[in-house]
Amino acid sequence: MAWVPVGSLTRGAALVTSQAPACEPCHGAGLRGLTVAPPIAGRSASYAMRQLYEFKAGVRSEGNAALMKPIVEKRSMDDLTAIVAYLSSLPP
């Protein structure tokens, strides 16, 4: 359970499902994971936020993290907050 600004869920849903680049091609249907990328639905908001921040800052850069860098680098922290609010609201 995490408290997020009002409107985050709706905005996060739009960012995840209707704005390019979409997440499902890599993270799978329902964002439950594929071979290329791990499941991201229904995980802790603070964990997900930390990962997105670290991709953005370039702190998490090993493995296939390079695939995530372009996804997060142009998004604001507000956008990332909305995205994780939505992700953590989904069934795992």
Ligand code: HEC
């Ligand atoms: C081009 C493929 C691709 C797309 C598109 C993509 N991702 Fe990822 N994502 C990855 C890969 C690959 C990883 C694992 C990186 C690694 O190996 O460290 C990852 C990891 C993550 C993680 C961390 C998961 C964990 O368990 O540490 C989050 C959160 C995440 N992605 C969110 C998103 C969101 C939200 C979107 C859409 C806005 C998105 N991703 C779009 C490929 C992608």
